[in-house]
Amino acid sequence: MKLWNHYHTPQTVDEALRLLNDYAGRGRVVAGGTDLLVDARAEITFEPHEALIDITHIPDLLHIRQENDTIFIGAGVTHTNIVKSQSIADGATCLVESCGVVGGPQVRNVATLGGNVAHALPAGDGTTSLVALDAEVEVIHDGQRKWLPVCDVFLGPGRSLLQIGRDLLLGFRFKQASKGESTAFKRIMRPQGVALPIMGCAVWVKLDPISAHFEAVRISIAPVGPKPARATEVENELVGKPANSDTIESVAAFAQTVLHPRTSKYRATEDYRSEMISVLLRRTLTLATERARTGTAVPEGVGV
Ligand SMILES: Cc1cc2nc3c(=O)[nH]c(=O)nc-3n(C[C@H](O)[C@H](O)[C@H](O)COP(=O)(O)OP(=O)(O)OC[C@H]3O[C@@H](n4cnc5c(N)ncnc54)[C@H](O)[C@@H]3O)c2cc1C
Numbered sequence: 001m002k003l004w005n006h007y008h009t010p011q012t013v014d015e016a017l018r019l020l021n022d023y024a025g026r027g028r029v030v031a032g033g034t035d036l037l038v039d040a041r042a043e044i045t046f047e048p049h050e051a052l053i054d055i056t057h058i059p060d061l062l063h064i065r066q067e068n069d070t071i072f073i074g075a076g077v078t079h080t081n082i083v084k085s086q087s088i089a090d091g092a093t094c095l096v097e098s099c100g101v102v103g104g105p106q107v108r109n110v111a112t113l114g115g116n117v118a119h120a121l122p123a124g125d126g127t128t129s130l131v132a133l134d135a136e137v138e139v140i141h142d143g144q145r146k147w148l149p150v151c152d153v154f155l156g157p158g159r160s161l162l163q164i165g166r167d168l169l170l171g172f173r174f175k176q177a178s179k180g181e182s183t184a185f186k187r188i189m190r191p192q193g194v195a196l197p198i199m200g201c202a203v204w205v206k207l208d209p210i211s212a213h214f215e216a217v218r219i220s221i222a223p224v225g226p227k228p229a230r231a232t233e234v235e236n237e238l239v240g241k242p243a244n245s246d247t248i249e250s251v252a253a254f255a256q257t258v259l260h261p262r263t264s265k266y267r268a269t270e271d272y273r274s275e276m277i278s279v280l281l282r283r284t285l286t287l288a289t290e291r292a293r294t295g296t297a298v299p300e301g302v303g304v
Pocket residue numbers: 028029030031032033034035036037038055075076101102103104107110111112113114115116117118119123124125126162167168169170195197
């Protein structure tokens with residue numbers, strides 16, 4: 001069976017939209033193809049399409065840029081190019097750490113941050129960090145161009161607000177970490193065999209001016225539910241508390257009592273995942289707190 005008949009490489013967003021319109025829902029956006037083509041081969045959530053519309057030749061979607069304290073990343077930027085970006089390493093370290101562990105180098109060289117979000121799995125590694133960064137997503141949805149909170153794009157596992165064959169994800173924006181703020185991401189996965197992450201965690205912390213207390217915190221742990229979400233109960237436990245190992249230890253234990261991941265046949269049991277929540281929180285909070293205190297952040301665990 002042929003999976004598509006035509007392959008287009010538009011050079012502008014308008015051209016991509018025109019093509020989507022011409023195919024009237026029978027076209028499909030493709031970026032790196034690392035989710036789409038795997039699904040196509042396995043015939044998961046993929047019906048044959050009249051055309052694939054490749055957005056990776058649109059220069060406007062391939063930029064990483066900074067305006068004042070905001071970082072913008074185009075939907076077609078690859079994980080490799082995020083890992084190579086010094087401004088993201090400095091201002092959103094967790095994102096470099098999460099994109100740096102996606103697949104292997106061949107996957108990261110073509111797979112995009114836009115594809116990671118548009119695929120709408122609850123535990124995409126890039127997505128987990130975007131949630132902790134409180135990122136916004138620029139979309140063209142129902143013919144309207146707008147910015148939305150990243151979590152609003154997700155409707156359920158593999159289900160996104162973006163209408164297949166009609167809508168486009170254009171890019172992301174978030175504030176870079178300023179003085180007293182920092183981020184970290186860590187993931188636990190099987191060391192061998194199929195690349196199946198068991199649990200990922202990204203945190204953003206803001207310390208008070210003398211680095212003594214947590215002034216604000218954002219925590220994203222996935223997968224816990226069907227959609228990515230902030231762990232707000234856990235965040236609230238940290239705000240105003242001393243920024244030290246005793247607080248982190250007790251909040252990591254608290255997190256296990258309020259977050260309830262489920263058993264996944266191929267990944268891990270609920271009990272194991274629950275244990276890993278406190279392990280990951282302890283590690284990421286400790287790292288982000290240290291980074292916020294010292295004002296230096298060197299991404300860890302990033303593949304080459
Ligand atoms: C071997 C392997 C290992 C992997 N390991 C990991 C991992 O460790 N962690 C992880 O998170 N993921 C992993 N993935 C999944 C995948 O690589 C990522 O999710 C990647 O970011 C998807 O990006 P892509 O550009 O390849 O998306 P594509 O496959 O091109 O697209 C994915 C979906 O998004 C839609 N889409 C893409 N771009 C847009 C856009 N701009 N607007 C609208 N819709 C769009 C497509 O129509 C499709 O439905 C792995 C995949 C493989 C094959």
